[in-house]
Structures are given as C-alpha cells and as structure tokens.
Amino acid sequence: MINRLRIALVLLGMATLMLALVPIQYILLKIGAGRASAIPRYFHRIMAWLLGFRIHVHGAMTKDRPLLLVSNHISWTDIILLSTVGDISFIAKTEVRDWPLFGTLSLLQRSVFVERDRRGKTGEQASQIAERLVAGDVMVLFAEGTTSDGNRVLPFKTSLFGAASAAIRETGAETVAVQPVAIVYTKLHGIPMGRFHRPVASWPGDVELMPHLKGILREGAIDVDIRFGEPVVIAKGTDRKQLARTMEDRVRAMLLTSLMGRGMDER
Secondary structure: OHHHHHHHHHHHHHHHHHHHHHHHHHHHHHOOOHHHOOHHHHHHHHHHHHHOEEEEEEOOOOOOOOEEEEEOOOOOHHHHHHOOOOOEEEEEEHHHHHOOOHHHHHHHOOOEEEOOOOHHHHHHHHHHHHHHHHOOOEEEEEOOOOOOOOOOOOOOOOHHHHHHHHHHHHHOOOOEEEEEEEEEEEEEOOEEOHHHHHHHOOOOOOOOHHHHHHHHHHHOOEEEEEEEOOOEEEOOOOOHHHHHHHHHHHHHHHHHHHHOOOOOOOO
16 A cells, blocks of 8 residues: 555656646757756656665766767666766667657657667768767767666667767867766665566566556665766777777676675765
C-alpha cells in the first residue's frame, strides 16, 4: 500500500513539474531565448530527486569550448542524470523523436536526431552537430549506439566522432575539446548492486519503457556515479577512429573504477 502511494505521489509530482516548466521552455524556444535557458537542468534535477536518484559527481565538465561529451549509455534515465550537471543537449536516434512524452522533452532540450544506420547521411549529420558545437552548445554523444547492461562498455561506433573534426574543417574552429564521461549505477538502497540487481537501473532495448519506469519508482533509492575524464583537445587532421578508441578506453576505465568501489570522492 505504501509503495503504491509513493508511486502515485511521484507520478503526480512529475506531472506537475512538466505542466509548470514545459510550457515555459516551449515559449523560450519559440522566441529564440532557449539557447541560454537553464530550465532543462533544473527540470532534470527535480526529476532525478523525484525518482530517488542520489548523484555522485567525480571531476567536472571542462570549460573548454567547443565541447563534445562522449558517454556510455545504460538507460533512458542517463539523460535525466547527465542533464543535472550542466546545460547540455543530446545526439539521439531518430526514433526517440516519436516516443510519447520523451520525444517532446528531447525536442525541448534541443536534441539533434540522427539516423545511425544510414551511412550516406553521416557527413550531413556530423555537420549539423558541428554547427551546434561551434555555436557554443555542449553536445552529448552516446557512442555505443545502444544501451548496455551497465556492467561493461560496448564498442564505440566511430561515425559521429567526425562531428568534432567537421567543426574544425567547416566552421573555422581551431580546436574542439572531446571529454569522456562515465555513468555508473552503483547502489540500491545503499547496498552495492552487483550484476544481479543492476538490471533495475539498466534498460535494454527489448524492455518496455513503462514497466521499467515502474520498477525505478518501486525502488526509489539508487546511487549513481557520473565521472568526467580528462578531455582531449583535437585539431585539424585528428583521426576519428583513434579518437573513438581513446574515449572508449577512458570511459571503460572510469566505469570499472566505480564498479570496484574506488575513488568515492563526491562533489
């Protein structure tokens, strides 16, 4: 009974938050003020609190611009959690635009939608991302191209790393910072998750969204690490495949650090 009441109250809180802030963000975007809007950051901070996440940030987002953040991807909740640390936008697959509710939220956060499986459009999509980078927007790339089980990092796809090079080649930027980010779900009710319980947080593509959301709401106490690694500043001629390998290695190392319980400093 208490669990059902909590879920109902959280859902009511989420609905109230959306009704209060989504129209404001929509208006700001329409009048051209959305670029400087911090509303998504505060929106997601409240959402994370309602869902019961406790966020531990290690390191910090670099102040260098243009900036491309490269992250692993475990769940739809990654977007909420990463959005709490700064004013960012996401590079998302095209299907997300059509998802109920989440598609609208992605549009309001000025996501760039890409078709990962259409290689003929890679250059065009990289150019679009490059324009946003040079305009000062911090873009997040989920380089695995899908969600993992949270216990490992999948191989990074290299195609969209070309956006960093395109920002230099096409827009005249001298350098672009590319920073690795690891998101790791570590504890459930204060107890280390381990492989058995990590599916509570992870969201493989074959799991329906609403049952997974209900599972998160039932638990209501999940610790998550967000780790920022050392950025790589690239210049003209940087090999995107080597850049992807470097980012993959660094994200994997940070994920293992959290899974093994090391470096629990908190900011």
